[in-house]
Amino acid sequence: MTTVIAGILMLGVLVFVHELGHFAVAKWCNVKVLRFSLGFGPKLVSKQWGETEYLICAIPLGGYVQMLGEGSGEHGEEAELTPEERRRSFADQKVSRRLAIVSAGPLMNLILPFLILPISFMSGVQMPTYLEEPAVIGHVIAESEAAKSGFMAGDQVLSVNQRAVESWNQTNKAFVNSAGDLLRFEVERDGKLLTLEIPEENNSLEGMQALGLLPMQQARVGGLADNMPAEKAGLQVGDLILQIGDQKIATWYDLKVVIQQYGGATVPLQLERAGQTISVELTPEQRDGEGDFLIGIAPMQQTEVKRYGFVAAFEEGAKRTWELIELTVVFVQKLFSGSVSAKNIGGPITVVQVAGQAAQTDLAAILSVLAFISIQLGILNLLPIPILDGGHILFNLIELILRRPVSIRVREMAQQVGIAMLLMLMVLAFYNDIVRLLS
Numbered sequence: 001m002t003t004v005i006a007g008i009l010m011l012g013v014l015v016f017v018h019e020l021g022h023f024a025v026a027k028w029c030n031v032k033v034l035r036f037s038l039g040f041g042p043k044l045v046s047k048q049w050g051e052t053e054y055l056i057c058a059i060p061l062g063g064y065v066q067m068l069g070e071g072s073g074e075h076g077e078e079a080e081l082t083p084e085e086r087r088r089s090f091a092d093q094k095v096s097r098r099l100a101i102v103s104a105g106p107l108m109n110l111i112l113p114f115l116i117l118p119i120s121f122m123s124g125v126q127m128p129t130y131l132e133e134p135a136v137i138g139h140v141i142a143e144s145e146a147a148k149s150g151f152m153a154g155d156q157v158l159s160v161n162q163r164a165v166e167s168w169n170q171t172n173k174a175f176v177n178s179a180g181d182l183l184r185f186e187v188e189r190d191g192k193l194l195t196l197e198i199p200e201e202n203n204s205l206e207g208m209q210a211l212g213l214l215p216m217q218q219a220r221v222g223g224l225a226d227n228m229p230a231e232k233a234g235l236q237v238g239d240l241i242l243q244i245g246d247q248k249i250a251t252w253y254d255l256k257v258v259i260q261q262y263g264g265a266t267v268p269l270q271l272e273r274a275g276q277t278i279s280v281e282l283t284p285e286q287r288d289g290e291g292d293f294l295i296g297i298a299p300m301q302q303t304e305v306k307r308y309g310f311v312a313a314f315e316e317g318a319k320r321t322w323e324l325i326e327l328t329v330v331f332v333q334k335l336f337s338g339s340v341s342a343k344n345i346g347g348p349i350t351v352v353q354v355a356g357q358a359a360q361t362d363l364a365a366i367l368s369v370l371a372f373i374s375i376q377l378g379i380l381n382l383l384p385i386p387i388l389d390g391g392h393i394l395f396n397l398i399e400l401i402l403r404r405p406v407s408i409r410v411r412e413m414a415q416q417v418g419i420a421m422l423l424m425l426m427v428l429a430f431y432n433d434i435v436r437l438l439s
Helices: 002-028 083-087 095-123 168-174 253-262 310-337 348-359 363-382 389-402 408-438
Strands: 033-049 052-067 125-128 137-140 156-160 183-189 192-198 213-215 221-224 240-244 267-273 276-282 285-287 290-294 297-299 303-306
Touching (some): 002 052, 125 363, 240 253
Antiparallel strands (some): 137 213, 156 183
Protein backbone atom coordinates (compact mmCIF):
# COMPACT_ATOMS: atom_id res chain seq x y z
CA MET A 1 0.00 0.00 0.00
CA THR A 2 2.89 2.35 0.79
CA THR A 3 4.31 1.71 -2.68
CA VAL A 4 0.95 2.55 -4.32
CA ILE A 5 0.49 5.77 -2.32
CA ALA A 6 4.07 6.88 -2.98
CA GLY A 7 3.68 6.08 -6.69
CA ILE A 8 0.41 8.05 -6.96
CA LEU A 9 2.03 11.04 -5.20
CA MET A 10 4.99 11.00 -7.60
CA LEU A 11 2.65 10.71 -10.59
CA GLY A 12 0.63 13.59 -9.13
CA VAL A 13 3.75 15.77 -9.08
CA LEU A 14 4.29 15.18 -12.81
CA VAL A 15 0.63 15.87 -13.64
CA PHE A 16 0.81 19.07 -11.58
CA VAL A 17 3.94 20.23 -13.45
CA HIS A 18 2.26 19.46 -16.80
CA GLU A 19 -0.97 21.30 -15.99
CA LEU A 20 0.94 24.16 -14.37
CA GLY A 21 2.58 24.75 -17.77
CA HIS A 22 -0.82 25.18 -19.46
CA PHE A 23 -2.12 27.27 -16.55
CA ALA A 24 0.85 29.65 -16.31
CA VAL A 25 1.03 30.42 -20.04
CA ALA A 26 -2.77 30.83 -20.22
CA LYS A 27 -2.59 33.36 -17.38
CA TRP A 28 0.34 35.09 -19.07
CA CYS A 29 -1.80 35.41 -22.23
CA ASN A 30 -4.70 36.76 -20.08
CA VAL A 31 -6.93 33.78 -20.92
CA LYS A 32 -9.56 33.06 -18.26
CA VAL A 33 -8.94 29.70 -16.55
CA LEU A 34 -12.14 28.17 -15.15
CA ARG A 35 -10.74 24.99 -13.60
CA PHE A 36 -7.37 23.54 -12.60
CA SER A 37 -7.84 19.86 -11.75
CA LEU A 38 -5.51 17.10 -10.58
CA GLY A 39 -7.27 13.86 -11.50
CA PHE A 40 -10.57 13.10 -13.15
CA GLY A 41 -14.02 12.05 -12.01
CA PRO A 42 -15.80 12.96 -8.74
CA LYS A 43 -14.42 15.88 -6.72
CA LEU A 44 -12.54 15.07 -3.53
CA VAL A 45 -11.42 18.61 -2.71
CA SER A 46 -12.56 21.86 -4.33
CA LYS A 47 -11.54 25.48 -3.66
CA GLN A 48 -12.61 28.60 -5.55
CA TRP A 49 -9.77 31.08 -5.64
CA GLY A 50 -10.43 34.18 -7.71
CA GLU A 51 -11.90 33.23 -11.08
CA THR A 52 -10.47 29.69 -11.02
CA GLU A 53 -11.75 26.57 -9.25
CA TYR A 54 -8.95 24.28 -8.03
CA LEU A 55 -9.83 20.60 -7.67
CA ILE A 56 -8.42 17.24 -6.65
CA CYS A 57 -10.49 14.42 -8.13
CA ALA A 58 -10.87 10.71 -7.41
CA ILE A 59 -9.09 9.17 -10.42
CA PRO A 60 -5.39 10.14 -10.14
CA LEU A 61 -4.39 9.29 -13.71
CA GLY A 62 -4.10 12.77 -15.18
CA GLY A 63 -5.54 16.23 -14.88
CA TYR A 64 -6.80 19.16 -16.91
CA VAL A 65 -6.97 22.94 -17.19
CA GLN A 66 -10.33 24.16 -18.48
CA MET A 67 -10.25 27.58 -20.15
CA LEU A 68 -13.04 29.86 -21.27
CA GLY A 69 -13.81 29.33 -24.96
CA GLU A 70 -12.15 25.92 -25.13
CA GLY A 71 -13.94 22.91 -26.63
CA SER A 72 -17.70 22.57 -26.46
CA GLY A 73 -20.26 23.07 -23.68
CA GLU A 74 -21.65 26.13 -21.95
CA HIS A 75 -18.21 27.74 -21.69
CA GLY A 76 -16.90 26.43 -25.04
CA GLU A 77 -15.95 28.31 -28.16
CA GLU A 78 -19.58 28.50 -29.39
CA ALA A 79 -20.89 29.90 -26.11
CA GLU A 80 -22.45 33.35 -26.03
CA LEU A 81 -19.88 35.61 -24.42
CA THR A 82 -19.67 39.28 -23.58
CA PRO A 83 -17.04 41.38 -25.43
CA GLU A 84 -14.82 41.27 -22.32
CA GLU A 85 -15.20 37.48 -22.03
CA ARG A 86 -14.57 37.09 -25.76
CA ARG A 87 -11.32 39.01 -25.36
CA ARG A 88 -10.23 36.50 -22.71
CA SER A 89 -11.51 33.44 -24.55
CA PHE A 90 -9.01 30.76 -25.58
CA ALA A 91 -10.69 30.38 -28.99
CA ASP A 92 -10.24 34.09 -29.77
CA GLN A 93 -6.51 34.18 -29.12
CA LYS A 94 -3.96 34.36 -31.92
CA VAL A 95 -2.77 30.99 -33.20
CA SER A 96 0.70 31.66 -31.80
CA ARG A 97 -0.74 32.16 -28.30
CA ARG A 98 -2.90 29.05 -28.52
CA LEU A 99 0.14 27.06 -29.64
CA ALA A 100 2.12 28.41 -26.70
CA ILE A 101 -0.61 27.48 -24.20
CA VAL A 102 -1.10 23.95 -25.59
CA SER A 103 2.64 23.27 -25.93
CA ALA A 104 3.49 24.51 -22.44
CA GLY A 105 2.31 21.34 -20.67
CA PRO A 106 4.51 18.77 -22.43
CA LEU A 107 7.39 21.26 -22.60
CA MET A 108 7.27 21.62 -18.80
CA ASN A 109 7.59 17.83 -18.55
CA LEU A 110 10.62 17.92 -20.83
CA ILE A 111 12.21 20.85 -18.97
CA LEU A 112 11.71 19.35 -15.50
CA PRO A 113 14.50 16.70 -15.84
CA PHE A 114 17.03 19.45 -16.71
CA LEU A 115 16.21 20.98 -13.30
CA ILE A 116 15.92 17.92 -11.03
CA LEU A 117 18.61 15.57 -12.39
CA PRO A 118 21.45 17.97 -11.40
CA ILE A 119 20.11 17.78 -7.82
CA SER A 120 20.28 14.01 -8.10
CA PHE A 121 23.91 14.11 -9.24
CA MET A 122 24.84 16.60 -6.52
CA SER A 123 23.22 14.52 -3.76
CA GLY A 124 25.04 11.40 -4.95
CA VAL A 125 24.07 8.67 -7.41
CA GLN A 126 24.65 5.08 -6.34
CA MET A 127 26.00 3.19 -9.35
CA PRO A 128 26.90 -0.51 -9.71
CA THR A 129 30.66 -0.60 -10.21
CA TYR A 130 30.45 -3.12 -13.06
CA LEU A 131 28.81 -0.50 -15.32
CA GLU A 132 32.15 1.27 -15.75
CA GLU A 133 34.09 -1.99 -16.19
CA PRO A 134 34.77 -3.77 -19.52
CA ALA A 135 31.73 -5.66 -20.82
CA VAL A 136 33.01 -9.13 -19.91
CA ILE A 137 30.18 -11.67 -19.80
CA GLY A 138 29.92 -13.47 -16.48
CA HIS A 139 26.95 -15.66 -17.35
CA VAL A 140 24.66 -16.37 -20.32
CA ILE A 141 21.07 -17.24 -19.39
CA ALA A 142 20.04 -20.58 -20.88
CA GLU A 143 17.60 -20.38 -23.83
CA SER A 144 18.01 -16.59 -24.01
CA GLU A 145 18.53 -14.66 -27.24
CA ALA A 146 22.24 -14.38 -26.41
CA ALA A 147 22.58 -18.10 -25.69
CA LYS A 148 20.96 -18.98 -29.01
CA SER A 149 23.39 -16.63 -30.77
CA GLY A 150 26.45 -18.38 -29.35
CA PHE A 151 27.56 -16.11 -26.51
CA MET A 152 29.63 -17.74 -23.78
CA ALA A 153 30.77 -16.72 -20.30
CA GLY A 154 34.11 -14.92 -20.57
CA ASP A 155 33.33 -13.17 -23.87
CA GLN A 156 34.22 -9.47 -23.91
CA VAL A 157 32.07 -7.20 -26.06
CA LEU A 158 34.21 -4.81 -28.11
CA SER A 159 31.60 -3.23 -30.40
CA VAL A 160 27.88 -3.18 -31.16
CA ASN A 161 26.90 -2.58 -34.80
CA GLN A 162 30.40 -1.20 -35.49
CA ARG A 163 30.20 1.20 -32.53
CA ALA A 164 33.17 0.61 -30.22
CA VAL A 165 32.32 0.11 -26.53
CA GLU A 166 34.60 0.01 -23.51
CA SER A 167 32.17 -0.71 -20.65
CA TRP A 168 28.79 -2.20 -19.78
CA ASN A 169 27.36 1.30 -19.64
CA GLN A 170 28.53 2.15 -23.16
CA THR A 171 27.27 -1.18 -24.45
CA ASN A 172 23.76 -0.56 -23.10
CA LYS A 173 23.73 2.95 -24.62
CA ALA A 174 24.84 1.54 -27.98
CA PHE A 175 21.52 -0.33 -28.18
CA VAL A 176 19.39 2.84 -28.26
CA ASN A 177 19.51 3.51 -31.99
CA SER A 178 19.60 -0.21 -32.83
CA ALA A 179 16.41 -1.20 -31.03
CA GLY A 180 14.42 -3.60 -33.17
CA ASP A 181 17.31 -4.02 -35.62
CA LEU A 182 19.80 -6.81 -36.15
CA LEU A 183 22.47 -6.58 -33.44
CA ARG A 184 26.00 -7.44 -34.58
CA PHE A 185 28.52 -7.88 -31.76
CA GLU A 186 32.28 -8.07 -32.08
CA VAL A 187 33.56 -10.08 -29.12
CA GLU A 188 36.92 -11.31 -27.91
CA ARG A 189 37.09 -14.96 -26.77
CA ASP A 190 40.36 -16.56 -25.69
CA GLY A 191 42.33 -13.98 -27.65
CA LYS A 192 40.29 -14.46 -30.84
CA LEU A 193 37.84 -12.00 -32.44
CA LEU A 194 34.35 -13.31 -33.24
CA THR A 195 31.21 -11.76 -34.71
CA LEU A 196 27.93 -12.82 -33.12
CA GLU A 197 24.47 -11.70 -34.23
CA ILE A 198 21.14 -11.39 -32.43
CA PRO A 199 18.07 -11.16 -34.73
CA GLU A 200 15.82 -8.11 -35.08
CA GLU A 201 13.22 -9.44 -32.62
CA ASN A 202 15.07 -8.71 -29.40
CA ASN A 203 14.77 -6.95 -26.05
CA SER A 204 17.71 -4.60 -26.56
CA LEU A 205 15.78 -1.57 -25.25
CA GLU A 206 16.00 -3.15 -21.79
CA GLY A 207 19.78 -3.59 -22.00
CA MET A 208 22.29 -6.42 -21.98
CA GLN A 209 20.62 -8.38 -19.20
CA ALA A 210 17.34 -8.58 -21.13
CA LEU A 211 19.28 -10.30 -23.93
CA GLY A 212 20.53 -12.88 -21.43
CA LEU A 213 24.00 -11.42 -20.78
CA LEU A 214 24.95 -10.92 -17.14
CA PRO A 215 28.09 -9.29 -15.68
CA MET A 216 30.76 -11.05 -13.66
CA GLN A 217 29.45 -11.60 -10.14
CA GLN A 218 31.37 -13.04 -7.22
CA ALA A 219 29.63 -15.61 -5.03
CA ARG A 220 29.73 -13.16 -2.13
CA VAL A 221 26.83 -13.01 0.32
CA GLY A 222 25.00 -9.68 0.25
CA GLY A 223 21.89 -10.68 2.19
CA LEU A 224 20.47 -13.51 4.29
CA ALA A 225 16.84 -14.65 4.40
CA ASP A 226 15.40 -15.22 7.87
CA ASN A 227 15.19 -18.79 9.14
CA MET A 228 16.78 -20.25 5.99
CA PRO A 229 19.70 -22.76 5.80
CA ALA A 230 22.42 -20.12 5.25
CA GLU A 231 21.40 -18.10 8.30
CA LYS A 232 21.03 -21.23 10.44
CA ALA A 233 24.53 -22.37 9.38
CA GLY A 234 26.06 -19.06 10.50
CA LEU A 235 26.85 -17.45 7.13
CA GLN A 236 27.43 -13.71 7.31
CA VAL A 237 27.08 -10.81 4.89
CA GLY A 238 30.40 -10.43 3.08
CA ASP A 239 31.29 -14.14 3.09
CA LEU A 240 32.76 -15.37 -0.22
CA ILE A 241 31.65 -18.92 -1.10
CA LEU A 242 34.64 -20.85 -2.46
CA GLN A 243 33.35 -24.41 -2.65
CA ILE A 244 30.20 -26.48 -2.16
CA GLY A 245 30.88 -30.14 -1.51
CA ASP A 246 33.68 -31.10 -3.86
CA GLN A 247 32.82 -28.47 -6.50
CA LYS A 248 34.65 -25.15 -6.81
CA ILE A 249 32.49 -21.99 -7.07
CA ALA A 250 33.91 -19.38 -9.47
CA THR A 251 30.90 -17.04 -9.81
CA TRP A 252 27.49 -16.42 -8.27
CA TYR A 253 25.86 -18.16 -11.21
CA ASP A 254 27.50 -21.48 -10.29
CA LEU A 255 25.59 -21.64 -7.01
CA LYS A 256 22.14 -22.57 -8.31
CA VAL A 257 23.41 -25.41 -10.51
CA VAL A 258 25.58 -26.92 -7.78
CA ILE A 259 22.91 -26.59 -5.06
CA GLN A 260 20.36 -28.41 -7.24
CA GLN A 261 22.85 -31.25 -7.76
CA TYR A 262 23.03 -31.88 -4.02
CA GLY A 263 19.29 -31.39 -3.52
CA GLY A 264 18.18 -31.79 0.09
CA ALA A 265 21.38 -33.48 1.28
CA THR A 266 23.54 -31.89 3.95
CA VAL A 267 26.60 -30.43 2.23
CA PRO A 268 29.83 -28.73 3.42
CA LEU A 269 30.67 -25.18 2.30
CA GLN A 270 34.06 -23.52 2.24
CA LEU A 271 33.96 -19.76 2.82
CA GLU A 272 36.42 -16.90 2.89
CA ARG A 273 35.74 -14.50 5.74
CA ALA A 274 38.07 -11.65 6.70
CA GLY A 275 40.96 -13.34 4.89
CA GLN A 276 40.44 -16.70 6.58
CA THR A 277 38.97 -19.92 5.16
CA ILE A 278 36.24 -21.52 7.26
CA SER A 279 33.92 -24.51 6.76
CA VAL A 280 30.23 -24.89 7.60
CA GLU A 281 27.50 -27.39 6.78
CA LEU A 282 23.95 -26.73 5.66
CA THR A 283 20.96 -28.51 4.15
CA PRO A 284 19.20 -26.77 1.18
CA GLU A 285 15.41 -26.49 1.46
CA GLN A 286 12.45 -26.22 -0.90
CA ARG A 287 9.62 -23.78 -0.39
CA ASP A 288 6.48 -25.70 0.58
CA GLY A 289 8.22 -28.91 -0.41
CA GLU A 290 8.47 -28.09 -4.12
CA GLY A 291 10.52 -26.09 -6.64
CA ASP A 292 14.25 -25.34 -6.53
CA PHE A 293 16.36 -26.10 -3.48
CA LEU A 294 17.41 -22.86 -1.75
CA ILE A 295 19.84 -21.81 0.95
CA GLY A 296 18.50 -18.26 1.42
CA ILE A 297 21.17 -15.81 0.27
CA ALA A 298 21.29 -12.77 -2.03
CA PRO A 299 24.33 -11.54 -3.97
CA MET A 300 26.40 -8.58 -2.88
CA GLN A 301 26.20 -5.83 -5.48
CA GLN A 302 29.36 -3.74 -5.54
CA THR A 303 28.34 -0.09 -5.82
CA GLU A 304 29.88 3.33 -5.48
CA VAL A 305 28.30 6.71 -4.82
CA LYS A 306 29.25 9.39 -7.32
CA ARG A 307 28.81 13.02 -6.34
CA TYR A 308 29.29 15.96 -8.66
CA GLY A 309 30.01 19.63 -8.11
CA PHE A 310 27.47 22.30 -9.08
CA VAL A 311 28.60 22.87 -12.68
CA ALA A 312 29.46 19.21 -13.35
CA ALA A 313 26.06 18.14 -11.97
CA PHE A 314 24.22 20.38 -14.44
CA GLU A 315 26.40 19.11 -17.29
CA GLU A 316 25.78 15.49 -16.31
CA GLY A 317 22.06 16.18 -15.75
CA ALA A 318 21.68 17.73 -19.20
CA LYS A 319 23.59 14.85 -20.78
CA ARG A 320 21.41 12.26 -19.03
CA THR A 321 18.22 14.13 -19.95
CA TRP A 322 19.14 14.12 -23.65
CA GLU A 323 19.91 10.39 -23.43
CA LEU A 324 16.47 9.70 -21.93
CA ILE A 325 14.74 11.88 -24.54
CA GLU A 326 16.62 10.06 -27.31
CA LEU A 327 15.73 6.67 -25.84
CA THR A 328 12.03 7.58 -25.60
CA VAL A 329 11.86 9.06 -29.11
CA VAL A 330 13.58 6.01 -30.60
CA PHE A 331 11.22 3.70 -28.71
CA VAL A 332 8.14 5.53 -30.02
CA GLN A 333 9.55 5.55 -33.56
CA LYS A 334 10.40 1.84 -33.44
CA LEU A 335 7.03 1.03 -31.88
CA PHE A 336 5.04 2.67 -34.69
CA SER A 337 7.28 1.12 -37.34
CA GLY A 338 6.70 -2.32 -35.83
CA SER A 339 10.38 -2.87 -34.99
CA VAL A 340 9.62 -3.02 -31.26
CA SER A 341 6.95 -5.23 -29.74
CA ALA A 342 3.86 -3.59 -28.19
CA LYS A 343 4.58 -5.78 -25.14
CA ASN A 344 7.08 -3.09 -24.11
CA ILE A 345 4.26 -0.58 -23.50
CA GLY A 346 3.69 0.03 -19.80
CA GLY A 347 0.58 1.54 -18.25
CA PRO A 348 -0.38 3.34 -15.03
CA ILE A 349 0.12 0.22 -12.90
CA THR A 350 3.75 -0.10 -14.00
CA VAL A 351 4.33 3.66 -13.61
CA VAL A 352 2.90 3.68 -10.05
CA GLN A 353 4.83 0.51 -9.18
CA VAL A 354 8.18 1.86 -10.43
CA ALA A 355 7.61 5.30 -8.92
CA GLY A 356 6.51 3.80 -5.60
CA GLN A 357 9.57 1.55 -5.35
CA ALA A 358 11.87 4.51 -6.10
CA ALA A 359 10.09 6.66 -3.50
CA GLN A 360 11.16 4.22 -0.80
CA THR A 361 14.87 4.40 -1.63
CA ASP A 362 16.79 7.70 -1.77
CA LEU A 363 16.52 11.19 -3.24
CA ALA A 364 18.67 10.39 -6.28
CA ALA A 365 16.48 7.40 -7.22
CA ILE A 366 13.27 9.40 -6.74
CA LEU A 367 14.49 12.26 -8.95
CA SER A 368 15.84 9.87 -11.62
CA VAL A 369 12.50 8.04 -11.91
CA LEU A 370 10.58 11.35 -11.88
CA ALA A 371 12.77 12.59 -14.73
CA PHE A 372 12.32 9.43 -16.80
CA ILE A 373 8.52 9.33 -16.40
CA SER A 374 8.27 13.09 -16.98
CA ILE A 375 10.05 12.74 -20.33
CA GLN A 376 7.77 9.89 -21.36
CA LEU A 377 4.69 11.91 -20.36
CA GLY A 378 5.92 14.94 -22.29
CA ILE A 379 6.71 13.05 -25.49
CA LEU A 380 3.50 11.00 -25.31
CA ASN A 381 1.46 14.21 -25.11
CA LEU A 382 3.27 15.63 -28.16
CA LEU A 383 2.11 12.76 -30.39
CA PRO A 384 -0.27 14.14 -33.08
CA ILE A 385 -3.26 12.20 -31.74
CA PRO A 386 -6.53 14.15 -31.37
CA ILE A 387 -7.42 14.68 -27.68
CA LEU A 388 -3.74 14.83 -26.72
CA ASP A 389 -1.83 18.11 -26.70
CA GLY A 390 -0.07 17.01 -29.89
CA GLY A 391 -3.44 16.77 -31.65
CA HIS A 392 -4.34 20.31 -30.62
CA ILE A 393 -0.93 21.51 -31.78
CA LEU A 394 -1.56 19.83 -35.15
CA PHE A 395 -4.92 21.58 -35.59
CA ASN A 396 -3.34 24.95 -34.76
CA LEU A 397 -0.51 24.36 -37.23
CA ILE A 398 -3.06 23.49 -39.94
CA GLU A 399 -4.91 26.72 -39.14
CA LEU A 400 -1.63 28.61 -39.37
CA ILE A 401 -1.01 27.17 -42.85
CA LEU A 402 -4.58 27.42 -44.21
CA ARG A 403 -5.24 30.76 -42.47
CA ARG A 404 -8.60 29.47 -41.22
CA PRO A 405 -9.51 27.21 -38.31
CA VAL A 406 -10.41 23.56 -38.77
CA SER A 407 -14.19 23.27 -38.40
CA ILE A 408 -15.58 22.24 -35.01
CA ARG A 409 -17.31 19.24 -36.64
CA VAL A 410 -14.03 17.93 -38.06
CA ARG A 411 -12.27 18.44 -34.73
CA GLU A 412 -15.03 16.66 -32.81
CA MET A 413 -14.90 13.69 -35.19
CA ALA A 414 -11.10 13.60 -34.93
CA GLN A 415 -11.32 13.71 -31.14
CA GLN A 416 -13.71 10.75 -31.13
CA VAL A 417 -11.15 8.82 -33.17
CA GLY A 418 -8.45 10.02 -30.76
CA ILE A 419 -10.45 8.85 -27.74
CA ALA A 420 -10.91 5.42 -29.36
CA MET A 421 -7.17 5.18 -30.06
CA LEU A 422 -6.32 6.27 -26.52
CA LEU A 423 -8.74 3.74 -25.03
CA MET A 424 -7.21 0.93 -27.11
CA LEU A 425 -3.74 2.03 -26.00
CA MET A 426 -4.84 2.09 -22.37
CA VAL A 427 -6.40 -1.38 -22.63
CA LEU A 428 -3.15 -2.71 -24.13
CA ALA A 429 -1.08 -0.96 -21.44
CA PHE A 430 -3.26 -2.33 -18.63
CA TYR A 431 -3.08 -5.81 -20.18
CA ASN A 432 0.72 -5.63 -20.30
CA ASP A 433 0.81 -4.38 -16.70
CA ILE A 434 -1.37 -7.26 -15.49
CA VAL A 435 0.69 -9.84 -17.40
CA ARG A 436 3.87 -8.45 -15.79
CA LEU A 437 2.31 -8.59 -12.34
CA LEU A 438 1.14 -12.20 -12.81
CA SER A 439 4.50 -13.28 -14.26
